[in-house]
Amino acid sequence: MKFDIVTIFPKMVEGPLQEGIVARAIAKGLLDVRVHDLRDYTTDRHRVVDDMPFGGGPGMVLKPEPLFAAVDRIREERGTPASIILTSPDGEPLTHRVAKRLSALDHLVILCGRYEGVDERVREHLATEAISIGDYVVSGGELPALVIVDAVARLVPGVVGDESSVAGDTFARDGLLDFPQYTRPAEFRGLGVPPVLLSGHHAEIEKWRREQAVARTRRHRPDLLNE
Ligand code: JFH
Numbered sequence: 283m284k285f286d287i288v289t290i291f292p293k294m295v296e297g298p299l300q301e302g303i304v305a306r307a308i309a310k311g312l313l314d315v316r317v318h319d320l321r322d323y324t325t326d327r328h329r330v331v332d333d334m335p336f337g338g339g340p341g342m343v344l345k346p347e348p349l350f351a352a353v354d355r356i357r358e359e360r361g362t363p364a365s366i367i368l369t370s371p372d373g374e375p376l377t378h379r380v381a382k383r384l385s386a387l388d389h390l391v392i393l394c395g396r397y398e399g400v401d402e403r404v405r406e407h408l409a410t411e412a413i414s415i416g417d418y419v420v421s422g423g424e425l426p427a428l429v430i431v432d433a434v435a436r437l438v439p440g441v442v443g444d445e446s447s448v449a450g451d452t453f454a455r456d457g458l459l460d461f462p463q464y465t466r467p468a469e470f471r472g473l474g475v476p477p478v479l480l481s482g483h484h485a486e487i488e489k490w491r492r493e494q495a496v497a498r499t500r501r502h503r504p505d506l507l508n509e
Pocket of ligand 1: 371396400413416420423
């Protein structure tokens with residue numbers, strides 16, 4: 283699967299791609315991720331990517347020309363992408379369902395905005411969709427782009443070693459939050475582990491985990507319970 287990420291801060295994106303599951307998937311050839319410096323697609327001496335908003339108001343907006351030029355180049359060198367995603371606080375919320383849909387596509391472009399956002403013509407005539415990673419504002423599209431790459435990549439077959447840890451277990455299927463997990467030592471600084479987990483009674487363990495998952499879901503995400 284191919285990803286092209288367009289940003290004014292390529293180093294901010296490249297670092298995280300060089301660690302962990304995503305880095306291993308790139309090394310295995312399962313993912314092909316390229317990061318493009320938006321300033322390379324400017325034509326002026328000062329490599330300006332932003333300008334004042336028409337109508338006034340605070341802050342600056344990303345100009346359309348470098349973003350369109352970057353996508354033109356990606357099309358020439360990498361082919362027409364299946365989706366061109368604009369990261370934005372007012373996009374479609376990123377969910378497991380959205381990540382799953384994107385993971386079936388062969389080539390995604392992700393456009394990272396900065397400042398107060400991007401010229402609306404990018405959203406309307408260049409991007410094919412706008413995605414939000416949640417109801418809070420971060421300072422630009424780079425962290426959202428990394429979240430999208432990571433969440434989507436995990437759903438590409440072979441990227442996560444143990445497929446059953448992706449979506450296979452019964453709790454993920456039921457749409458509940460995770461149950462608590464413990465590992466050795468069985469006693470740490472006077473803190474124990476729920477005895478049922480040490481009991482070896484698999485049916486009892488399953489029952490306890492489900493109860494814990496339901497309790498956590500009721501507490502933190504009652505919207506997920508269909509009651
Ligand atoms: C991004 C930024 C917008 C102004 C709320 C009302 C007024 C700062 C590009 C995505 C999610 C983002 C995100 C994605 C791309 C960009 C910063 C945008 C405003 C804010 C201020 C620039 C933020 N899910 N959160 N944040 N910014 N808005």
